[in-house]
Amino acid sequence: METFSIRDLRERTGDLVRTAESGHLSVVAKHGHPIFVAVPLDEHVLSQGITVALACRLFADNALSLGKAARMANIPIESFIECLGGMGISAVNYAVEELDHELELLAL
16 A cells, blocks of 8 residues: 655656556555545445445555454455455465465374
8 A cells, every 4th residue: 555645646646546547545644644545446346335345455455454354344254255355355365484384284
């Protein structure tokens, strides 16, 4: 998630638009304090609503845990995981080494 200042809105509008077009959230801040979040308007926002789509994006950006994102979306975790899958976002984010360790434990 990229942060833009109020000044950036005047000087880097193109960057903000490109960030949104690539599907990423942006925070706009004034004097270092967040004022609003720019959310890309895509089919997920239109079909699922802003709350669910925003929760999914915040989860994907590692700003929220799975449980907190599901609570923000106000849906059960199972339903939230389905929403993530629909957006192509993995609900599990293992480092390769951690996954290898987990697989070794399962093999015992």
